Amino acid sequence: MASTEDFTMVADWATDFDHADPQYNRNAHAIWAELRGTCPVAHSDRYGGTWLPTTHEYVREIAYDTENFTSRGVVVEKGLPLEPAPIGGAPPITSDPPFHIEARKLLLPPFAPKKIEPWEPEIRKLCNGLLDAMVDNVAQGKPIDAAADYAKRIPVNVIARMLGFPLKDEELFLEFVHNVLEGIDDEPEIRIEKFERLIQYVIAQIEDHHASPRDDLTSYLMSVELFGSKLSVEHVGGSIILLLIAGIDTTWSAIGSSLWHLATHHEDLARLVADPSLIPTAVEEFLRVYAPVTMARLVAKDHDFHGCPMKVDDWVLLPFPAANLDPLVFPDADKVLIDRTENRHSAFGLGIHRCLGSNLARLELTVAIQEFIARFPSFEIAGTEDDVVWSVGQIRGPREMPIRVIDNQI
Amino acid sequence: MAVSGIVILMQIHVDAEKCQGHNRCYALAPELFDVDDYGNAVVIGDGSVPPELEDRARLALANCPEFAITILE
Ligand code: HEM
Ligand code: SF4
Numbered sequence: 001m002a003s004t005e006d007f008t009m010v011a012d013w014a015t016d017f018d019h020a021d022p023q024y025n026r027n028a029h030a031i032w033a034e035l036r037g038t039c040p041v042a043h044s045d046r047y048g049g050t051w052l053p054t055t056h057e058y059v060r061e062i063a064y065d066t067e068n069f070t071s072r073g074v075v076v077e078k079g080l081p082l083e084p085a086p087i088g089g090a091p092p093i094t095s096d097p098p099f100h101i102e103a104r105k106l107l108l109p110p111f112a113p114k115k116i117e118p119w120e121p122e123i124r125k126l127c128n129g130l131l132d133a134m135v136d137n138v139a140q141g142k143p144i145d146a147a148a149d150y151a152k153r154i155p156v157n158v159i160a161r162m163l164g165f166p167l168k169d170e171e172l173f174l175e176f177v178h179n180v181l182e183g184i185d186d187e188p189e190i191r192i193e194k195f196e197r198l199i200q201y202v203i204a205q206i207e208d209h210h211a212s213p214r215d216d217l218t219s220y221l222m223s224v225e226l227f228g229s230k231l232s233v234e235h236v237g238g239s240i241i242l243l244l245i246a247g248i249d250t251t252w253s254a255i256g257s258s259l260w261h262l263a264t265h266h267e268d269l270a271r272l273v274a275d276p277s278l279i280p281t282a283v284e285e286f287l288r289v290y291a292p293v294t295m296a297r298l299v300a301k302d303h304d305f306h307g308c309p310m311k312v313d314d315w316v317l318l319p320f321p322a323a324n325l326d327p328l329v330f331p332d333a334d335k336v337l338i339d340r341t342e343n344r345h346s347a348f349g350l351g352i353h354r355c356l357g358s359n360l361a362r363l364e365l366t367v368a369i370q371e372f373i374a375r376f377p378s379f380e381i382a383g384t385e386d387d388v389v390w391s392v393g394q395i396r397g398p399r400e401m402p403i404r405v406i407d408n409q410i
Numbered sequence: 411m412a413v414s415g416i417v418i419l420m421q422i423h424v425d426a427e428k429c430q431g432h433n434r435c436y437a438l439a440p441e442l443f444d445v446d447d448y449g450n451a452v453v454i455g456d457g458s459v460p461p462e463l464e465d466r467a468r469l470a471l472a473n474c475p476e477f478a479i480t481i482l483e
Contacts, residue, residue: 105448112449113433280437284473342472350475354430359449362437 014039018046019076019294019317020185025396032322033334041308047076050315051299051308056326056346058306059318062297063350068305069297069316070096071353075181075394076296076315079188085300090242091235093353100352106224106231107239107356110162110217116359119158123364126157127371138405143382146263147389147401150372151255152248154364159247163240164216165205172201177248182393202237217243243357250292251361253397254347255368257290258283260388260398261336262373263381268338273377276370282338283366288345289336291321294394295349320346321396378406420459421482422467424451428478435470435479442467451478 010021013031018024024031035042036054044050053059062069071094072085081089088094091103109115130153134144144150156170165173179186179194186194205218213219221236231239262269272279295318299310310316324345327333348355355361381388382404389400422442424435431449435442441463443451459467459481471479 108431108448112431112447113436113445341469344473344475346475348432348475351430354432354476359433 014042015044016046017042017044017050017052019394020392022390022392025390025392028321028396029325029334032319032325036322036326041306043308047078047315048080048313049311050076050317051305051310052317052319054319054322054326056323056329059320059323059346060350062305062316062318063346063353066097066100066352068299068301068303068310070300071100071297072096073298073315074296076317077188077191078185079191080298080313087235090238090245092239092356093242093246094238097352102226103235103239104352104356106221106226110220111356111359113359116363119360120363120367122161123154123158123367124371126154127368128375130154131371131375138376143402143404145400146259146372146379146403147252147256147398151259151368151397152252154255154368155248155251155361158360158364159243162217163205163243164209164214164218169201173244173248176201177245180245181249181395182391198241199237202240203233205240206233206236246355247357247360249391249395249397251357251364253292253391253395254287254290254361254365256398256401257292257396258286258365258369259372259403260381260401261286261290262369263379263401263403265336266378266380268336269373269378271338272369273373276374278339279370280366281341283362283369284343284345285336285338285340287347287362287365288324288330288340288343290397291324291345291347292395292397293347293349293355294319294321294396295353296394317394320349376403376405379403380406417461419461420464420467422453422457422459422470423480423482424453425478425480426450428476429474430476430478432475434473434475438473439463439466439470443470 010016010018014035032054040053040055040058042052070085072088073081074093083089086096086099092100095103130150137144156173160167160170160173176198183191209218209222218240221231221239272282297316297318299312299314299316302311325333348358382402387402388398391397391399429451433445433449435451436445442454442459444454445451467481471481
């Protein structure tokens with residue numbers, strides 16, 4: 001199979017799509033719109049067989065159907081995950097019922113709204129520190145990178161502090177995340193080798209916490225009990241890896257896409273600068289339109305899905321972003337309306353796997369936008385759209401985004 | 411429906427089976443919804459909505475991704 005799966009450019013998105021094609025994320029909205037109208041469950045032979053539903057109804061149906069679809073695999077790759085259901089390699093995201101809720105219940109309390117709210121001043125301080133570091137370049141009329149030097153730095157710092165990991169290792173975390181989420185075209189052996197480095201790093205941190213427990217998420221996970229006993233090292237490590245992987249690229253992408261929108265829609269930027277109380281509403285609209293996360297499932301049983309013959313171990317992409325753009329559910333779905341008040345979007349998923357970090361992600365996103373536009377009330381992309389580098393794979397957002405601040409009085 | 415004096419108040423309800431803790435209701439109408447230690451929503455009091463908060467209740471309903479909120483008028 002290797003020869004057919006080697007990366008080749010996609011010619012027809014309905015029959016041969018590949019979400020690792022750089023054109024996919026760049027043109028995602030147009031591709032989904034076309035597929036939704038012509039072929040709402042597309043199929044491709046790549047990755048051993050992959051399905052791509054694009055309507056809200058189908059995405060929702062699959063998210064709720066944990067019988068026919070397993071979360072054992074949530075990142076489409078060339079090999080299949082080694083760990084079996086219902087636990088999987090990184091509980092709870094890779095877990096199915098009935099185990100899933102048990103693992104999820106351990107992580108829900110530290111991420112509940114009232115535990116996350118106190119982080120607000122810290123996040124505000126962090127954003128301002130990053131903005132301070134940009135002031136010199138701005139004063140000299142040089143571009144700043146709002147994706148790599150701002151959006152990216154916020155979630156990595158926050159999650160490292162929550163886990164109680166050394167902040168000097170931030171670059172390393174970013175590399176780990178990149179390997180898992182964007183290295184999807186690597187051969188399975190290479191992926192496993194890279195993953196092994198991440199596992200070893202996390203085990204070393206667990207040992208360090210074993211020697212000196214502290215008030216952080218790592219020590220918390222090492223102390224809680226499930227079915228009357230402490231969690232296995234594999235479970236603790238898997239959950240830590242999940243928190244590292246799930247929280248960084250996603251939030252980075254959401255902040256980056258929101259700033260991209262404001263850099264390219266000056267009327268919206270001016271409106272938010274004039275009326276910051278609209279920011280929380282606008283953030284929900286950015287989450288809807290630029291939802292960064294497409295999940296995946298593996299087919300658990302051979303079955304017919306609305307006429308599509310799904311086979312065990314076929315991959316199914318679960319594009320919550322495409323569901324958010326379905327005109328049957330959202331009036332003017334393709335328009336970005338920053339004052340849209342009725343917004344039942346599914347950027348954080350639907351059903352039992354609803355993003356555990358959604359309260360934290362919303363806080364980081366809101367504060368990041370508030371502080372950025374308060375400091376730089378007018379800005380645009382420096383250069384052309386081609387100077388913006390978009391991610392590859394299931395998490396969609398700008399990775400590099402040169403910004404020129406306009407007429408800033410600092 | 412709850413009766414307060416002669417006014418019949420709007421009544422909100424959260425289906426605990428459907429609620430996944432997206433927390434939209436608590437963000438949009440904290441006077442009507444609270445969250446428990448797991449981040450799942452609960453209605454405050456007996457779920458009666460004073461007339462001046464009816465719009466907020468409808469707003470929360472319209473933003474719940476899981477269709478977990480219902481309103482009785
Ligand atoms: C804007 C940023 C984010 C977006 C759009 C996002 C999106 C998602 C989505 C769509 C899911 C559902 C997965 C599925 O159905 O299989 C999910 C799950 C999850 N997310 Fe997020 N996420 C974000 C940020 C975060 C952050 C900051 C954290 C934690 C630090 C986090 C932790 C998790 C975890 C632990 C799960 C698994 C929950 C479960 O399986 O029960 N996420 N996320
Ligand atoms: S918005 Fe819906 S899913 Fe979210 S907490 Fe409220 S009732 Fe639950």
